[in-house]
Amino acid sequence: MTQPKKYSSKQQRGGSRWAVKVLGALAVPVIAGGVVLLRSGSEVPARSKAATKVAYARKETRPTLSPARFVGKAARAHEIAQEIPDVLDQLHCYCECEKHMRHTGLLSCYTDGHAGT
Numbered sequence: 001m002t003q004p005k006k007y008s009s010k011q012q013r014g015g016s017r018w019a020v021k022v023l024g025a026l027a028v029p030v031i032a033g034g035v036v037l038l039r040s041g042s043e044v045p046a047r048s049k050a051a052t053k054v055a056y057a058r059k060e061t062r063p064t065l066s067p068a069r070f071v072g073k074a075a076r077a078h079e080i081a082q083e084i085p086d087v088l089d090q091l092h093c094y095c096e097c098e099k100h101m102r103h104t105g106l107l108s109c110y111t112d113g114h115a116g117t
Contacts (some may be wrong), residue, residue, distance in 0.1 A: 058089045059104035062111040074115070081110035 064085060067078040081088055088107040097103040097114055109115035 058086065058107070060085075060089050060107040060111060062108075064110040065113060068087070070111075077111055077115060081115070082109065 010070070020070060064081045065078055067075045069075075070078055085107055088110065088117055089105050091106040093103060093106045095109075097109060098105075101108075101112070103109060103114070
């Protein structure tokens with residue numbers, strides 16, 4: 001019977017040193033590439049608004065009233081209503097105008113002057 005060959009602790013660590021050297025050799029180009037990209041000022045392209053916009057069929061088809069017809073906070077509210085009509089059309093109005101004025105949502109309040117009062 002032959003005895004298994006015994007290795008010194010120095011010889012046993014040689015295998016793990018090889019792995020560290022390989023990983024180090026791979027890490028250097030990856031890190032260098034990252035530094036070059038950061039310094040070059042390249043940016044990841046942002047999503048365009050068209051790509052993130054979800055198609056939505058509005059319940060309210062009338063345009064909002066011009067903010068020039070109002071003053072102060074009412075004028076600002078009508079400006080915002082012109083900027084985000086799809087959002088307002090999906091929100092419920094809590095003044096119960098849908099029962100009394102046949103409104104379909106919060107956007108309807110900005111189409112007939114109801115929101116300015």
